[in-house]
Amino acid sequence: MLSTGMRTKNAVIAAAGIAATLTVAGRAQGPADHPAVTVDGQRYTPASILARNMGSAEDQETAFPPHKIVGNIYYVGTRTLSSFLIVTPQGSVLIDTTYERNAEVLKKSVEKLGFSFADVKIVLGNHAHGDHQEGDAMVKQMTGAQVMAMAEDVPALRTMKPGGKEHPIDKVLHDGDTVVLGGVTLVAHLTAGHTQGATTWTMKTSEGGKSYDVVFFTSLRSGATVSPAVAAMFDRSFALVRTLPCDVPLGDHPAEYRMQEKYATLKSGAPNPFVDKAGCLTEARIQEAMYHAVVAEQQK
Ligand SMILES: [Zn+2]
Numbered sequence: 001m002l003s004t005g006m007r008t009k010n011a012v013i014a015a016a017g018i019a020a021t022l023t024v025a026g027r028a029q030g031p032a033d034h035p036a037v038t039v040d041g042q043r044y045t046p047a048s049i050l051a052r053n054m055g056s057a058e059d060q061e062t063a064f065p066p067h068k069i070v071g072n073i074y075y076v077g078t079r080t081l082s083s084f085l086i087v088t089p090q091g092s093v094l095i096d097t098t099y100e101r102n103a104e105v106l107k108k109s110v111e112k113l114g115f116s117f118a119d120v121k122i123v124l125g126n127h128a129h130g131d132h133q134e135g136d137a138m139v140k141q142m143t144g145a146q147v148m149a150m151a152e153d154v155p156a157l158r159t160m161k162p163g164g165k166e167h168p169i170d171k172v173l174h175d176g177d178t179v180v181l182g183g184v185t186l187v188a189h190l191t192a193g194h195t196q197g198a199t200t201w202t203m204k205t206s207e208g209g210k211s212y213d214v215v216f217f218t219s220l221r222s223g224a225t226v227s228p229a230v231a232a233m234f235d236r237s238f239a240l241v242r243t244l245p246c247d248v249p250l251g252d253h254p255a256e257y258r259m260q261e262k263y264a265t266l267k268s269g270a271p272n273p274f275v276d277k278a279g280c281l282t283e284a285r286i287q288e289a290m291y292h293a294v295v296a297e298q299q300k
Pocket residue numbers: 127129194219
């Protein structure tokens with residue numbers, strides 16, 4: 001028990017360090033350890049969710065073994081920051097560049113899978129926070145890709161300027177827009193709340209003669225307080241994600257779809273563990289429960 005507590009505490013401190021929220025006393029202060037919610041027998045607090053998502057600084061920068069997820073979709077991110085490569089005959093789409101310092105990590109992972117980073121033609125993001133989209137300018141420099149972003153996230157992206165570089169935005173998208181490349185159609189669903197333009201992406205892929213609906217969920221994590229405007233966004237988003245056809249749930253942090261656990265059971269010939277219809281809404285249910293608990297707590 002003690003060691004588990006210690007590990008959690010260390011992970012929270014590491015995550016809080018990234019968020020640059022040191023108190024004057026030098027004591028790390030991440031998100032609160034309340035309210036707590038229990039979903040499927042597992043207890044969560046804002047602090048435990050952030051620790052689960054971010055891991056240590058090392059986790060955020062260390063490649064997770066790149067692997068095929070399903071069909072033409074591959075994982076090329078780090079241990080705790082997702083990055084997905086969608087390969088088509090006309091080049092690739094990259095969802096989430098993560099931190100700028102990870103650009104070479106992603107490139108190596110793409111190459112390890114036998115693909116070329118220069119083939120990345122389109123860069124998409126899930127939401128305008130640095131751990132997911134800080135690297136957009138660098139990846140554009142390295143590949144010449146077009147960067148596309150949901151209109152509501154554009155103001156936040158414009159303030160993201162690693163090393164003074166302007167955040168590239170080659171095309172502004174709106175709710176329901178499609179991004180098409182080499183026979184693949186990705187649909188952009190505005191699922192705001194965590195940020196104004198948080199975007200859930202959906203597409204179809206096929207494997208072994210079967211077609212699968214893939215959902216790249218954005219973060220649905222509420223902040224420490226929720227304004228009425230943000231509550232309206234979350235209410236709409238939680239209702240919307242329930243309507244999305246889904247066989248393969250993915251997320252902006254691997255823990256949201258239990259990547260490590262599923263990866264460990266990958267075996268050729270066995271059913272693909274990433275096909276997890278029953279798990280499609282697990283993360284949304286955790287975040288919705290937490291969102292309601294946060295709202296209830298602030299109304300006390
Ligand atoms: Zn975020």
